[in-house]
Amino acid sequence: MKTIHLALFGPGKVGSKLLEQLSISEEHLKKSSGINVKLILVADSSHALLNPKGIKSSWNNGFKSGAKRYSFNDIKDYFRENEFKNLVSIDTTASEDFPQKYIALVNAGSHIIAANKVANTLSSEFYKELRKELKRNNKKFIYETNVGAGLPIVETLRNLHLSGEKVTRIRGVFSGSLSYIFNKYSEDEKDFSEVLKEAGILGYTEPDARIDLSGKDVGRKLLILARELELNKELTDVRIQSLIPKQLNGDTSLEEFNKRVEELDLHFGSYKKDKSEDEVLRYVGELNAVSGELEAKLIKEPKTSVLGQIEGADNIFEIYTESYKDLPLVIRGAGAGADVTARGVFGDILKISERLN
Numbered sequence: 001m002k003t004i005h006l007a008l009f010g011p012g013k014v015g016s017k018l019l020e021q022l023s024i025s026e027e028h029l030k031k032s033s034g035i036n037v038k039l040i041l042v043a044d045s046s047h048a049l050l051n052p053k054g055i056k057s058s059w060n061n062g063f064k065s066g067a068k069r070y071s072f073n074d075i076k077d078y079f080r081e082n083e084f085k086n087l088v089s090i091d092t093t094a095s096e097d098f099p100q101k102y103i104a105l106v107n108a109g110s111h112i113i114a115a116n117k118v119a120n121t122l123s124s125e126f127y128k129e130l131r132k133e134l135k136r137n138n139k140k141f142i143y144e145t146n147v148g149a150g151l152p153i154v155e156t157l158r159n160l161h162l163s164g165e166k167v168t169r170i171r172g173v174f175s176g177s178l179s180y181i182f183n184k185y186s187e188d189e190k191d192f193s194e195v196l197k198e199a200g201i202l203g204y205t206e207p208d209a210r211i212d213l214s215g216k217d218v219g220r221k222l223l224i225l226a227r228e229l230e231l232n233k234e235l236t237d238v239r240i241q242s243l244i245p246k247q248l249n250g251d252t253s254l255e256e257f258n259k260r261v262e263e264l265d266l267h268f269g270s271y272k273k274d275k276s277e278d279e280v281l282r283y284v285g286e287l288n289a290v291s292g293e294l295e296a297k298l299i300k301e302p303k304t305s306v307l308g309q310i311e312g313a314d315n316i317f318e319i320y321t322e323s324y325k326d327l328p329l330v331i332r333g334a335g336a337g338a339d340v341t342a343r344g345v346f347g348d349i350l351k352i353s354e355r356l357n
């Protein structure tokens with residue numbers, strides 16, 4: 001039996017769903033894969049529950065009664081003192097700061113799995129430094145859910161690229177929340193703000209929905225894919241159309257934005273008026289690997305087109321390569337939501353486990 005020690009940072013929608021899935025599959029994992037997953041840490045931004053012997057599947061009660069305030073140094077000391085074999089830190093936060101700690105985690109003996117996209121979209125210097133430290137420490141970093149949630153996008157693209165297949169272009173709908181929002185908003189008589197709230201409740205938007213509406217989330221995904229293709233790009237290189245009107249942009253706090261969210265109704269009403277009955281709105285990402293251009297923008301699509309037909313919170317990725325020249329390789333399916341994303345992170349745990357003793 002192989003024991004994997006898991007440290008979970010960010011027990012929110014995705015993180016807590018992952019812990020639920022792991023607990024349900026505990027026996028199945030032991031029997032079918034010979035893997036014993038031991039949860040040794042659950043931490044949110046201020047409190048951490050630690051137990052080197054393993055935290056029970058009813059972690060929530062333990063967290064409420066036993067989690068203590070912590071500093072990042074406490075975590076590093078905990079990892080070092082216990083010398084956990086096969087230690088994997090999972091980042092299901094949406095934090096901009098936590099990813100800056102990955103290198104320290106790696107140096108403290110941990111592999112990393114991230115649903116959080118931030119680490120892969122910081123500067124190229126950080127991107128390279130992290131990979132250098134991973135190599136030096138013989139540690140893995142897996143982040144399949146960074147693009148397309150549970151869909152196999154990152155690995156597919158990496159395999160194509162590493163096998164020498166020239167990827168020329170990727171185009172599609174990369175945002176589950178915007179897909180859901182525009183599917184609903186195009187068809188229903190609901191106000192935009194109401195549909196946006198629904199998307200939040202269903203776990204499709206980022207904790208800060210401005211990340212989705214500003215196009216930053218799609219911009220990040222484009223950059224992550226570009227970097228998989230070894231294109232030397234920064235987030236500032238992505239041409240991004242923001243869907244947030246000027247008066248709600250920039251300096252508004254998240255609290256203020258949420259209070260004034262109805263102001264979006266008029267703004268999005270004009271997008272809706274501007275399209276015909278036979279069209280739907282689609283927020284698309286385009287990566288041209290030949291010219292190096294990366295773009296995220298809102299377009300009108302015929303309902304009958306490939307992009308027009310996607311449903312719910314679906315993503316669709318059309319990957320054009322030398323072999324898939326005229327008819328692209330297409331990957332489509334739910335592109336957001338706690339269930340599918342947690343299942344994708346679960347898959348990453350299995351991938352890492354396969355490579356460990």
Ligand SMILES: NC(=O)C1=CN([C@@H]2O[C@H](COP(=O)(O)OP(=O)(O)OC[C@H]3O[C@@H](n4cnc5c(N)ncnc54)[C@H](O)[C@@H]3O)[C@@H](O)[C@H]2O)C=CC1
Pocket residue numbers: 009010011012013014015043044045046091092093094095097098115116117145146149176203204205206207335336337338341
């Ligand atoms: N919801 C989705 O469909 C998908 C989400 N993701 C990514 O998964 C991540 C989590 O998303 P959700 O679960 O929806 O967010 P959430 O807001 O429900 O959960 C985030 C959790 O992280 C905790 N947290 C914040 N800063 C922290 C820190 N410094 N250290 C430890 N914990 C911290 C928060 O307290 C919260 O419990 C995000 O980065 C998101 O981009 C990726 C693919 C799909």
Ligand SMILES: N[C@@H](CC=O)C(=O)O
Pocket residue numbers: 146148149174175176177178204205206212217335336337
């Ligand atoms: N907020 C994101 C979640 C997945 O990355 C999206 O809408 O696609």
